[in-house]
Amino acid sequence: MSEDRLQKIMAAAGVASRRACEDLMVAGRVQVDGQVVTELGTKVDPDKVEITVDGQPIKQPKRHVYYKVYKPRGVLSDIGGDTRGRQTVADLLPEDARRVFPVGRLDLISEGMVLLTDDGALANRLTHPRYEHPKIYYVLVQKMPTMLALENLRTGVDLPTGRTQPCKVNVAKTLPEGLVLDEGVAKGVWLRIVLREGKKRQIRHMTAAVGYPTQRLVRWAIGPVTVEGVKPGEYRALTGTEVGSLKEMISGKGSESPPMPESARPRTQPNRGGPSTRYGASTGRDDERGRGNEFAKGKDKYKAKDKDDTGSKPRGDAKRDTKDDGKFGPRGKDGRKRTGSGPKSGGGGRGGQK
Known part of the structure; x- marks a missing residue:
């Protein structure tokens, strides 16, 4: 075995914590081949020397092969x-x-x-x-x-x-x-x-x-x-x-296996004609929501593209035109603005049915 710091060797042998082993050395209670050692930086090879604490040899930990x-x-x-x-x-x-x-x-x-x-x-x-x-x-x-x-x-x-x-x-x-x-x-x-x-x-x-x-x-x-x-x-x-x-x-702290070589990795297939579920590809449902007009077909595709190019905001973000609010809003017999989509006669929409 190669040389190592004396207090580290003592701690590995179960004498005490490394800090406590340093205190033992400073107190003059540690000997190497019969000589008191107090210098904390001392390095020794435990296979070649005898280390004692208060005159008792320390037991070296077993080194596995x-x-x-x-x-x-x-x-x-x-x-x-x-x-x-x-x-x-x-x-x-x-x-x-x-x-x-x-x-x-x-x-x-x-x-x-x-x-x-x-x-x-x-x-x-x-x-x-x-x-x-x-x-x-x-x-x-x-x-x-x-x-x-x-x-x-x-x-x-x-x-x-x-x-x-x-x-x-x-x-x-x-x-x-x-x-x-x-x-x-x-x-x-x-x-x-x-x-x-x-x-x-x-x-x-x-x-x-x-x-x-x-x-x-x-x-x-x-x-x-x-x-x-x-x-x-x-x-x-x-x-x-x-x-x-x-x-x-x-x-549980390290890697469980070596990296897979390139030759053993599954090869993904090119996407031909639409979304695929092979090799973990998306089914397309969530992607359609995010891409919007990308999946439009025929003339609708180009109409949708032109509409996007105008820079208009989505309907949810559009500002209400308060000037025309009263002109076009459908109203009931009592003069209040109707908010339902039911028939105009008979007192309004579904809420009035019995």
Whole structure:
């Protein structure tokens, strides 16, 4: 571990708050390798020195390890139980790696990213169905699915284990640049699927249910962390930024997934001949109110345009001409001005009917 300020190290070890740790240092109660340290700017490496407070060594907080592994097909992601001598993702790590467990398992014939860590709290938040954190997959099918099949995948598919939750499904024109595939089936159509649940072999069951069985399945990302740049069968320790992004996601403060590549984004269609509801376009009702004469037809369109060009105000804003008010206003027998639109005889409009 690199050097850090002494009071920060003490606070991280649970001695006291950082300000209280500074007070302990100033009071001469803190020693580093037997030497009293009172200078607040002192930096040390806790892995190389012994820090004591009132003669008692402080306990260093456990530092977790985080790896991302590209699991090839044919390698087990489950490292517990009887593996029958088969290779597991743990076998891909160095021999001196700590005891870790997988986050986000994949079946034997699937491939892609698996996280390995000894951070139980983080692993639980990432895998528990209640939290519904997203995982991104690229799924190969034989041919282009119909619009109905894609919509069924998005809205939910009935499986023996129950109906699947809605998910994001798009046709991917190309794969992400950082995704490195080994040999295998590559001909067909790639779908980009984002799931927030993780039932056993769920994607394979979903695509088969709509008539397009999965030919190949690759997990690209867990939350905001991708397998970019890691080749099949290799691993890499997560950077501090990647670990931080996962922790921010589970706390609800950070992004839940990496940006969608341009190749996977749905393409909007040009508007030909009127409003469309495709890809979230307006139905036109509210737009007609705002644009007014834009939707007028034929001669009325040009009449409406000429009327707008005169600069006249809408009827609600027009000023009343008080001079002609008495000349043209219809009146009843009692001489009062009629305001209703009913018949003139018999005492006035609808209010007089019995």
